[in-house]
Structure formats: C-alpha cells, structure tokens
Amino acid sequence: EVEAENNNLANLYVASYRLHSTLDFKEVINVIKEIVINLVGSEMFGLFLIDEKVNELKLVDHEGLEGKRIDPIQIGIGVEGQAIEKGENYFSDKKGSGGGPVACIPLKIQTKPLGMIVIYELLRQKDGFSPIDFELLSLMADHSATAIYCSQLHTLSERKLNTMQSLLELLKTGK
Numbered sequence: 001e002v003e004a005e006n007n008n009l010a011n012l013y014v015a016s017y018r019l020h021s022t023l024d025f026k027e028v029i030n031v032i033k034e035i036v037i038n039l040v041g042s043e044m045f046g047l048f049l050i051d052e053k054v055n056e057l058k059l060v061d062h063e064g065l066e067g068k069r070i071d072p073i074q075i076g077i078g079v080e081g082q083a084i085e086k087g088e089n090y091f092s093d094k095k096g097s098g099g100g101p102v103a104c105i106p107l108k109i110q111t112k113p114l115g116m117i118v119i120y121e122l123l124r125q126k127d128g129f130s131p132i133d134f135e136l137l138s139l140m141a142d143h144s145a146t147a148i149y150c151s152q153l154h155t156l157s158e159r160k161l162n163t164m165q166s167l168l169e170l171l172k173t174g175k
Contacts, residue, residue: 008132011039012139019140019147023154028147029061035140036117037063040133042102044121046070049148050084050113057084057116064121073116080104084116089138091129103129105137107145114145 044064
C-alpha cells in the first residue's frame with residue numbers, strides 16, 4: 001500500500017513537472033494528452049479551449065476521436081456546457097461507449113474558465129475511476145490551465161516582440 005502511494009505521488013510529481021517544463025503551446029497540449037492517456041487511462045477524449053469571441057468551447061486536440069464530428073460545446077448547455085459553466089468536475093458512473101462523456105474536467109485559473117478535458121471512454125482494462133484518478137484529474141486541471149495560459153502568453157509576447165523588431169528594422173533601414 002505504501003509502495004502504491006509512493007508510486008502515485010511520483011506520477012503526480014512527474015506530471016506536474018512536465019506540464020511546467022515548457023512554454024511551447026503544442027508541447028503543453030501533448031503533455032496533457034500523455035497524462036490523460038497514461039496516468040488516467042483514457043483512450044477517447046478531447047481537449048477544448050474557450051473561444052471568448054463566441055463564448056463556446058472548441059476542440060483543440062483529441063485522442064481516439066478520429067473521424068468523429070465533435071461540435072463546439074455551448075456554455076450552459078448539456079452535461080459538458082453545465083460543467084464548464086459551474087466550474088465543477090463531472091464524473092459519470094459509466095465506463096464509456098455510451099456516446100456521452102464519462103468525465104468533464106474544467107480547466108480554470110482561479111475562477112476563470114480556460115477550457116475543459118472531456119473524457120468519453122476509459123481504457124478497456126480500467127473498470128472506472130479510482131480515488132487517485134480524482135486527485136490526479138483535479139491537480140492536472142489546475143496545472144494544465146496554468147501551463148496553457150503561460151504558453152499562450154509566451155506565444156503572444158514572442159509574436160509581438162518579432163513584430164516590434166521588424167518595425168524597428170524597417171525604421172532603421174528607411175525602407
């Protein structure tokens with residue numbers, strides 16, 4: 001039992017470390033996917049981010065949803081929309097394959113929603129969520145939101161820096 005607990009703590013540490021080890025947006029998304037696949041045990045899920053212009057969640061990346069049409073999630077509508085609106089995790093007692101989500105994990109910074117992980121199906125050999133899965137998903141949600149937010153800010157600042165450098169270069173050369 002102690003060995004299992006130590007292993008779980010090590011997994012949590014590695015997941016947290018990996019999320020904060022990069023500022024590259026695509027790499028952050030890949031780390032989140034690896035955590036959901038390997039530590040949580042999901043084979044079908046989507047990662048959604050809020051599009052503030054239209055106030056809905058749009059699919060950014062996924063695993064196992066190839067060939068399936070995934071519509072944007074309307075905030076406040078359906079299980080997924082209510083989970084993001086309330087900012088609360090949703091867990092079904094099912095394992096998946098029923099079409100609906102097995103879990104909805106809002107990603108938020110303090111109380112501001114940033115996105116959500118929607119798990120549609122667990123691995124075949126997994127019977128359901130264990131207590132450590134609930135802890136891991138809650139911890140991962142907080143750390144994932146922060147990592148995504150920081151990587152987006154970094155990308156934006158790099159873009160602005162490149163624009164400013166190009167503008168200064170243009171002013172220097174007078175062309």
